[in-house]
Amino acid sequence: MPELPEVVVTLQGVLPHILGKKVSRVTVRNPNLRWPVPKNLPILLCENSLQSARQRAKYMLFKFANGHMMVHLGMSGNLKILQKHSPPEKHDHVDIIFNDEVILRYSDPRRFGSILWIDGDPSIHKLLVHLGPEPFSPAFDAHYLYSLSRGKTTTVKQFLMDNKIVVGVGNIYANESLFLSGIRPKKSIGSIPLNAYKILVANVIEVLSKAIRQGGTTLQDFAGNEGKTGYFKQELFVYGRGGKPCLKCKKTLKEIRLGQRSSVYCPSCQE
DNA sequence: CAGCGCCCCTGCCCGC
DNA sequence: TGCGGGCAGGGGCGCT
DSSP states (O other): OHHHHHHHHHHHHHHHHHHHHHHEEEEEEEEEEBBBBBBTHHHHHHTOOEEEEEEEEEEEEEETTTEEEEEETTTEEEEEEEESSOOOOEEEEEEEEEEEEEEEEEEOOSSSEEEEOSSOOGSTTTTTTTTTOTTTTTTTHHHHHHHTEEEEEEHHHHHHOOOOTTOOOOOHHHHHHHHHOEEEEEEEOGGGHHHHHHHHHHHHHHHHHHHHTTTTTOOOEEEETSSSSOOOOGGSSTTTTSSSSSSOOBBBBBEEETTTTEEEEEHHHOO
């Protein structure tokens, strides 16, 4: 489930409990995530203190003196804090235990997520080096999208979800941003004028920041770090609503597939 | 080299 | 009530 807002909310929620603390032990119950959890992760982490953490795309980067632990939540992962040990459940794959017994626990039913170790500069890691700008960075603006799209026929939804163009816009927020912008998901990017890109950029930023403020979108797996759930789902206009009436004009929302992902739009509100 | 499918995996929901 | 099929928030990778 995690889209960018969930990643940001997760990192914000978890960090105050572990920042500056030293790792005392690490338990890896199931290393078979998207890529194997490094066998020496416990050795790498133990006796080192968490110096800082930040997010790049949907990756979380936890900085230690000897390198970075990079965590991705995939489709169904989450991180939570436990103040004291409690019995792990079926999909609780990794525990990182700090010296005050606080536990950072990684869970992921589908195991599409990953926990990797990076020596040296994370920005040149092969999974990060080709990523486009963050949606909240000044580099992500209408002129940028406009210039990249001239002469191309890619659909605008796939363009928005392409990590080389901009990171962090997943399926939910791509659908929502396009609805708010009045642009059909299938629209060819070369035919979209600069003004429409201005509206689109503003809506992508608005939708993502609103979701962050509200604690992320909760579908089936995500629970906030304190056990709270997100409230954004109540405000989705199109995602998951194919065949239902448009909340603005009451016409029936259409559902199509683009790049194997469901895309919902209003044939009346979106052109 | 860009673009398009495939696939990793479990859970859930729907229809029979 | 049981089971098979399809679908789910991501995204790297191999192939055309």
